[in-house]
Each structure stands twice: as C-alpha cells, then as structure tokens.
Amino acid sequence: MTAPKKLFIKTYGCQMNVYDSERMAESLGGQGYVATDTPDDADMILLNTCHIREKAAEKIYSELGRYRPLKEAKPDLKIGVAGCVAQAEGGEIMARQPMVDLVVGPQSYHRLPELEAKARSGEKALDTDFPEEDKFEHLAARPKAKRGPTAFLTVQEGCDKFCAFCVVPYTRGAEVSRPAERVMGEARDLVERGVREITLLGQNVNAYHGHARGLSGLIRDLAKVDGLERIRFTTSHPNDMDEDLIAAHGDCDKLMPYLHLPVQSGSDKILKAMNRKHTAESYIRLIERIRGVRPDLLLSGDFIVGFPGETEADFQATLDLVETVGYGQAYSFKYSPRPGTPAAERAEVDAAEADERLQRLQALLTRQQK
Numbered sequence: 001m002t003a004p005k006k007l008f009i010k011t012y013g014c015q016m017n018v019y020d021s022e023r024m025a026e027s028l029g030g031q032g033y034v035a036t037d038t039p040d041d042a043d044m045i046l047l048n049t050c051h052i053r054e055k056a057a058e059k060i061y062s063e064l065g066r067y068r069p070l071k072e073a074k075p076d077l078k079i080g081v082a083g084c085v086a087q088a089e090g091g092e093i094m095a096r097q098p099m100v101d102l103v104v105g106p107q108s109y110h111r112l113p114e115l116e117a118k119a120r121s122g123e124k125a126l127d128t129d130f131p132e133e134d135k136f137e138h139l140a141a142r143p144k145a146k147r148g149p150t151a152f153l154t155v156q157e158g159c160d161k162f163c164a165f166c167v168v169p170y171t172r173g174a175e176v177s178r179p180a181e182r183v184m185g186e187a188r189d190l191v192e193r194g195v196r197e198i199t200l201l202g203q204n205v206n207a208y209h210g211h212a213r214g215l216s217g218l219i220r221d222l223a224k225v226d227g228l229e230r231i232r233f234t235t236s237h238p239n240d241m242d243e244d245l246i247a248a249h250g251d252c253d254k255l256m257p258y259l260h261l262p263v264q265s266g267s268d269k270i271l272k273a274m275n276r277k278h279t280a281e282s283y284i285r286l287i288e289r290i291r292g293v294r295p296d297l298l299l300s301g302d303f304i305v306g307f308p309g310e311t312e313a314d315f316q317a318t319l320d321l322v323e324t325v326g327y328g329q330a331y332s333f334k335y336s337p338r339p340g341t342p343a344a345e346r347a348e349v350d351a352a353e354a355d356e357r358l359q360r361l362q363a364l365l366t367r368q369q370k
Contacts, residue, residue, distance in 0.1 A: 002032065004032055004033065004034040005031070005032050005033045005034070005043040005044065006033065006034060006035075006036040006041055006042045006043050006044075007025060007028055007033040007034065007035055007036065007042060007043070007044050007046065008035075008036050008037075008038065008039045008042035008044070008045045008046070009021045009024065009025060009035070009045075009046045009047075009048060010039075010045075010046075010047050010048065010063070011048045012047070012048065012049050012050040012056075012060075012083070013048075013049070013050025013052060013083070013084070014050065014052075014235075015152050015199065015201050015234065016152070016154055016157070016201045016202075016203070017048050017049075017050060017083060018152055019152040019153070019154050019201055020048060020082070020083070020106065020109060020154075021046075021048045022152075023109060024046065024048070024082065024109055024112055027109065027110070027112050027113055028044070028112060028113065028116060030113060031113050031116055031117070039067060039070060040070065042070075042077065043076070043077060043078065044077070044078040044079070044080065044116070045067055045070075045077065045078070045079045045080070046079075046080045046081075046082055046102075047060060047063060047064070047080070047081050047082065047083070048082045048083045049081060049082065049083035049084060049085035049086060050083060050084055050085070051083075051084035051085050051087075051088050051167050051171055051338070052084075052166075052167065052168075052338075053333070053336060054336030054337070054338075055336075056084075056085055057085050057088070057089055060081065060085050060093075061093075061096060061097060064079070064081075064097045064099070064100065065097075067079060067099075068099060071099045078101045078102065078116070078119050078120065079099055079100050079101055079102070080100065080101060080102035080103065080104065080115075080116075080119070080125075081093050081100055081102070081103050081104075082103075082104045082105075082106070082109070083105075083106060084105075084106065084167065084168075084171035084172065086103045086104055086105050086106075086128060087105035087106060087107075087128050087170075087171040087172075088167065088170070088171055088339075088340075089103075090103065090105075090126065090128045091103070091126055094124055094126065101119040101124065101125065102115050102116065102118075102119045102124075102125040102126075103125070103126045103127070103128065104125075104126075104127050104128070105127065105128035105129070105130075105171075106157070106171070106172055107129065107130050107172075107173060108127040108128065108129060110137075111127055115127055130173050137182070145193065146193055146194045147190075147193050147194055147195060148194065148195070149194065149195060149196040149197060150195065150196070150197045150198075150199070151190045151195040151197070151198055151199070152198075152199050152201050153183065153186060153187060153190065153198050153199070153200055153201065154178070154200075154201045154202065155177065155178050155183050155200045155201065155202055155205065155208055155210065155215075155218065156175065156176065156177045156178070156201075156202030156203070156204065156205050156207060156208045156210075157172055157173070157175075157176050157202060157203060158172045158173040158174050158175045158176050158203060158204075159172065159174075159175060159203045159204045159207075160174055160175045160204075160207070161204060161237060161239075161275070161276075161277070162275060163264075163274055163275050163276060164273065164274050164275045164341060164342040164343040165274060165304065165307065165335065165337075165338065165341055165343045166338070166341060167338045167340065167341060168203050170340055170341075172203055175203075175204060175207055177202075177207075177208045177209045177210035178210050179210045180210050180211040180217070180218050180221065182210075183200075183210065183218060183222075184221060184222070184225070187222055187225060187228065188225055191225055191226075191227040191228050192227075195228075196227070196228065196229045196230065197228075197229060197230035197231070197232070197256075198222070198228060198230075198231055198232070199231075199232040199233065199234060200215070200218070200219075200222075200231070200232070200233040200234075201233075201234065202233075202235070203235065204235070204236070204237050204240065205233050205234060205235060205236055206233070206236040206237065206240040206241055206242075206245060207237065207240045213244060214242065214244070214245070215233065215245055216242070216244040216245040216247070216248045217244075219231055219233070219245075219248050219252060219255055220248065220252060222254070223252050223253070223254040223255070228254065229254065230254060230256050231252075231254045231255050231256065232255075232256050232258055234260045235260050235262065236259070236260065236261050236262075237262075238261060238263070238276075238278045238282070238283050238286055239277055239278055241261070241286055241290070246289055246290050246293060247293060249290055249293050249294040249297065250293030250294055251293075257294050257296045257297045257298060258297070258298045258300070259290065259297055259298075259299055259300065260300040260301070260302075260329075261283075261286075261287070261299065261300070261301060262301055262302035262303075263280070263283050263301050263302070263303070263321065263325075264276060264302060264303060264304050264307075265280075265303070265304065265307065265310075265314070265317070265318050266280045266317040266318035266319070266320055266321030266322070267280070267310070267313075267314035267315075267317040267318060268280055268281075268317075269309070269314060270307050270309065270310055270314050270317075273307065273308070273309055273343075274304075274307060274343070275342075280317065280321050283321070283325075284321065284324055284325060287299065287325055298328035298329065299325065299326070299327050299328055299329075300327065300328065300329035300330060300331075301325075301327050301329075301330045301331070302330070302331050302332070302333075303318060303322075303330065303331070303332040303333070303361060303365075304332075304333055304334075304335050305318070305332065305333070305334055305335065305354055305357040305358045305361055306334050306335040306348070306349040306351075306353070306354025306357060306358070307335045307343070307349070308335070308343055308346035308347055308348055308349065309346065309347075309349075310335075310349055310357075315357050315360075315361075318361065319360070319361065319364060322361070322364055322365065322368070323364070326368055327365060327368055327369070328368075328369060329369065330365045330368075330369075332358060332361050332362055332365060333358070334351075334354045334355060334358045335348070335349070335354065
C-alpha cells in the first residue's frame with residue numbers, strides 16, 4: 001500500500017481563504033494527500049496568500065525563502081503559492097523564486113489536482129486565469145468525516161464595487177453567486193457532519209443573487225434546516241443591505257445578532273474619493289434601522305485612516321461617526337497603497353500623522369468595546 005503524501009497549507013488573510021484552504025486540501029486528498037501541521041515532513045507546501053495589506057507579496061517571498069533549506073534537502077518536495085498574491089503576481093513568483101513549482105489563482109482551485117500532477121512530473125504549473133466554468137461545481141465532493149460545530153461556507157465571490165483602495169476586483173474578479181440549491185446541499189452536508197453554526201462568506205456577501213430573494217431568502221431557507229442552530233454572514237457593503245435582509249435580523253431566530261458592516265471613513269469627501277457610493281449619514285441611518293429590529297446587535301466595522309487627501313477635519317468626522325454609531329468590534333488600519341488601484345496614484349498623507357490618527361482611533365474603539 002502506498003504511503004500517503006503529506007500536505008502543509010499555510011493560510012493568510014480572510015475567512016474565505018480559510019474556506020478555500022479546506023477545499024484545496026479536500027481536492028488534493030483525492031491525489032493521496034493527508035494534512036500535516038508542520039512543513040518539515042511535508043511532500044507539498046502550499047501558501048494560500050492575501051494581497052490586502054502593504055508589502056503582502058514581499059512577505060510571501062520572505063516566507064518562501066525560509067523553505068529553501070527544506071527544498072534543498074528534499075528535492076521531491078513541491079512548493080505552491082495560491083490565493084490573491086498568486087493571482088496578482090502570476091509567473092513573477094516563479095521568476096523570483098525558481099523553487100516554486102505551482103502557482104494557482106483563486107478562480108482555478110478546481111484545477112489543482114491536474115496542476116499538482118504537472119508539478120509532480122517536473123513541469124512548472126501556473127494557472128491564474130478567470131475560467132468561464134464555476135470552480136465550485138468542479139471541486140471535489142466534501143468528505144463525510146465528522147468535524148467541529150462551526151464552519152465557513154462561501155456563497156459569493158468577487159466584487160463589482162471598485163473601491164479606490166481595494167485589489168479584490170482585480171484578484172477575485174467580478175461578483176459571482178453560487179446557486180441556492182448548491183449552497184443548501186453543502187449546508188445540509190455540513191450539518192450531517194456535526195456543524196451547528198455556519199458563517200456565509202463573500203467579498204460582498206449581501207450582493208448575493210443566487211436566490212430569488214437574495215441573501216435574505218437564502219438565510220430564511222437555511223433557517224429551516226434541522227440541526228443548524230446559528231447563521232452568520234460576512235462581509236457586507238452598506239449599499240446592498242436591502243429591506244428584507246434588515247427584516248431578517250428581526251424575525252429569523254437563527255440569524256445571530258452580529259453584523260460586520262465596514263464604513264471606512266466618516267468623511268463624505270473621503271468616502272467619495274474612496275468610491276464607496278454612500279455617505280456617513282446614510283450609513284448611520286442604516287445602522288439605526290437594523291438596530292430598530294435587532295436592538296442587541298453587535299456591530300463590527302472596518303476603518304482606514306490616512307487615505308490620500310484626508311485632513312484632520314476628515315479624520316475628526318470619522319471619530320464623530322464612531323462616537324455616534326458605537327462598535328462592539330472593529331478593525332482599523334493605516335492606508336497602504338495597493339499597486340494597480342486608483343488610490344495608489346495619489347499623494348499619501350504624512351506617515352507620522354497617519355500613525356498618530358490610527359492610535360487615536362484605536363484608543364476610541366477600545367474604549368467602546370470595554
């Protein structure tokens with residue numbers, strides 16, 4: 001009997017990458033791989049990367065450098081790069097790190113078995129296309145093994161919003177929604193395996209259109225699944241929070257009182273420069289409506305400080321919005337330019353000033369969360 005090959009996956013970034021890593025591991029399971037917790041005894045190392053933050057690619061090249069001694073000691077070891085850095089950098093990764101055998105973008109994970117076979121034969125394997133076929137319909141069937149009580153389930157991918165600071169439309173592509181019946185089938189399968197809480201994932205999850213009633217219709221159908229006790233969803237855009245989804249927060253008992261709804265800035269001038277397509281006031285009124293049907297809602301948000309053109313008055317508007325809205329959880333960052341985005345061409349705010357603003361914002365958010 002052939003001994004199983006060992007697969008080590010290191011996952012960076014968002015919850016969708018966690019889900020994608022699970023699906024890639026399951027896909028490679030059909031090629032005889034089993035998971036290992038350490039790269040030292042792996043037959044294949046796969047980095048599932050994120051491209052949101054500054055110098056993301058350089059961090060991956062640095063990480064790859066740490067694996068060079070393993071590759072030299074074990075020439076049959078295969079090293080792959082997946083995720084959004086793979087999509088953005090493509091063949092440049094292999095040019096800079098010749099020891100990399102495989103590069104695959106997020107839309108091509110269903111092709112991973114054939115790419116692995118190509119790499120195993122000694123060829124370089126590269127696929128960063130945006131194929132017409134739906135990758136979810138071509139991924140390997142999920143195994144029936146028992147698992148823990150919580151799970152991520154991707155229902156939507158990509159984004160059509162083109163915020164000026166964001167690389168997601170370029171690395172994940174246009175918005176695509178999985179058909180509701182496929183999502184329901186995977187959800188029932190997860191429940192049969194012991195899952196009791198499912199978090200629905202999407203880069204812009206409330207733009208989901210795989211159900212006739214959108215995300216709210218999907219949530220209401222999932223709430224009817226016996227054994228599924230809790231439902232969450234992330235991440236959302238304010239402009240896609242429709243009335244039925246707001247109502248679901250009040251009348252769907254299985255939908256948890258939690259919402260991650262990024263605003264990024266409290267300044268209308270900066271929101272316009274970011275191409276967010278909403279105002280601070282419209283965001284505040286939206287939160288009021290949601291809390292009107294779910295008073296115990298825990299609100300989470302994202303903030304960027306030091307965006308090009310931000311003045312002290314603009315930043316003060318962000319602090320004012322935070323004071324007005326109140327957050328139980330928040331993620332705040334100093335702006336970092338992403339190559340290829342419109343904002344990357346603009347003059348940056350003084351770094352020391354941006355750092356100081358970030359400290360002030362985080363201090364306020366910390367006080368709110370106590």
